[in-house]
Amino acid sequence: MSRYVYLFFPHLLAEYATRKNPELREVPLVLASPDRGRMVVDSVNVRAFQKGIRAGMVLADCKALYPELHMVETEPGRAGKLLHALAEWCVGYTPFVAVDQDGLVLDASGCTHLWGGERGYLENIRNRLEAYGYTVRMAMADTIGTAWAAAHFGKPFHIVPPEGQREALRQLPAAALRLEPDVLARLRKLGLRHIVSFMDMPRQALRRRFGPSLSFRLDQALGQEVEWVVPIAPVEPYQERLCCAEPITTATGIAIALNRLLEALCLRLSQEAMGLRHAVFKTFRIDGNIQQIEIGTGQPSCDPAHLLRLFEHRIATLEPDLGFELFVLEASRVAPIAHEQSTIWAVSSQSDKKVAELLDRVTAKTGAGKVSRYLPVEHHWPERSIKEAAPLWEKPATAWRTNQPRPVALLPSPESIEVTAVLPDNPPMLFRHKGKLHTVAKSDGPERIEQEWWRADGNYRDYYCVEDEEGARYWVFRSGPYVKGQLQWFLHGFFA
């Protein structure tokens, strides 16, 4: 479950100006900027706020009310820069901080226990921000929407208990849902001033009257709709770079560079208990050409020697020409390494690791999709009775069936044969496959296997196990009932 904190700074710019110029602390202060030929108030400090001056008022009107009002001109873009700086400061509290229009969103999930609970966490933030001179209204809730609403319209220090969004939103005004002005106006016209008055109305009716945004915002606040925000510091990718003073032209040089990058990357991965699943090695040639080689592993690995061996075959495919000046190694996919290694093959985890590394090397050499295991599936149709499994760890879900004879070798697609057989369903007496005549000495069958109608159309197959006079055993089938002029008999496999 996520916990979000919303920090709302009601007097941000005015307080910043006070910080720069402490003697402004005791006077009513407004920051204003020109807008359509007049000065409009952007931000007010607490004293001016108490006198009833709000952001958005025209400066001339305010001056008329309070001639002693002190005015400072707003620097364009200052608010955004300030919020960004505060967001970077907040990274000390959580790695996930996002900048909103007039505040900050903090994802505090799993962070609060370090400050002795949610109350301690919020108090710590507030105390430190107030020491800098910023007034902050803060709220914590399960969703960003509710945290925003509580921070703007609730108490200045508001913790919504987990799953308590519905209760918290009840007494707040409709504006707490971040709605467009025209939707708010329509709500006001209908007397729906508080969220509680329309929260339980049927969603269809709301959508018809107020457009999609109202129910969307309500869902976001209640946690039924996911809300995305972009953190200021995205999670750092696993990437290592190596610049070279002189261009590198030899395979040995490239291998040394790669080894260094792998060691640095694996050190970081092992500190974070992660293992590499897929890596890209990019080489930048001095003439601007970029080449890359990729590897993948079956199990997460952070062993530089093993990973270097996977890359070894591909190094020869790089064309250094005049030389490479920059090498970049990126781990495009990483996965946590399981600490308690369970044995897969009932031998030892050490040998499992060796097999996994061998299969990685084979995959690096032959390309993906060549290594497979087969597991039984509960289907009678021979082609569907086995499925390919992930090379190492999947266990069979059902037992292997041995009650019916099955050949050791199965042809990829059945091959047509000419057969002499007694109608309607006697086994073949002789058959001709690839020009060679086989006389059947012994036979078993038929074993009828029906096509699975819910998967594919087609005829059933009557399988016969036949043995020719030389002792070779074949699996042949007749497809469907007899129809004149149609290929009917096929060879499908060889018994041992």
Add this chain to the structure above:
Amino acid sequence: MVTPDKKALIKQLQSQINAMQGLGKLSGESTDGFAPFADAFPERTFPKGVVHEFISHEPAHAASTHGFIAALAGKLLKEGGLCLWIVPDQSIFATGLPVFGLPPDRIVFIRAPKPKDALWIIEEALKCEALTAVIAQIKELGFTESRRLQLAVERSGVTGFVHRFQPFSENAVACTTRWRIVPLPSQSGGLPGVGHSCWEVQLLKVKNGRPRVWQVGWEAGCFVAVPNHTTIVLPQRHAV
């Protein structure tokens, strides 16, 4: 008269010579399941940790060879472990293997259509001690390549089964044994229909052993002798 002390000494020397000749670990291994073939091998023990070579020319013979190899590998895998099966295409049908005592979920299949890749994979696999057996189907195997495989198993102790299907020539290779498996009419004990699999197992070459031909069947998880037949002892060829 040879005293017991001398007998033990000779036995010890013999096993040392066997080890030098690349016959792998012979002493103290159980011979369960390989009993019908024991006569042909030095010290009456089926050699593990070596490369066995199989040759076949017909698809039906190849299937019999696969069945026989699966039976041998199944005996090796009885105590757990993992087996690698390198094939040029998708011809092996896993559902047909449990009959021969080889659980298919313990096999990792690798498709290697290119012979060069296949040889590389076989050698790397034979070097990996964590595997129990490596089965490979390939068309051609030169002497040099077989020597490399032999060197790999001498270090790791993995048992290799190399099945050469339709080779151009049956050239000499450095493998410990050469087998040829030919299907025989099945034995159903007088009942109608096809019975259990029967093969003529031709052990054409074996280092330090006596080449032979057996007629064996596979019934209920073990090799059984086909009734009314005699084992043929082939003349032993010595290196000149």
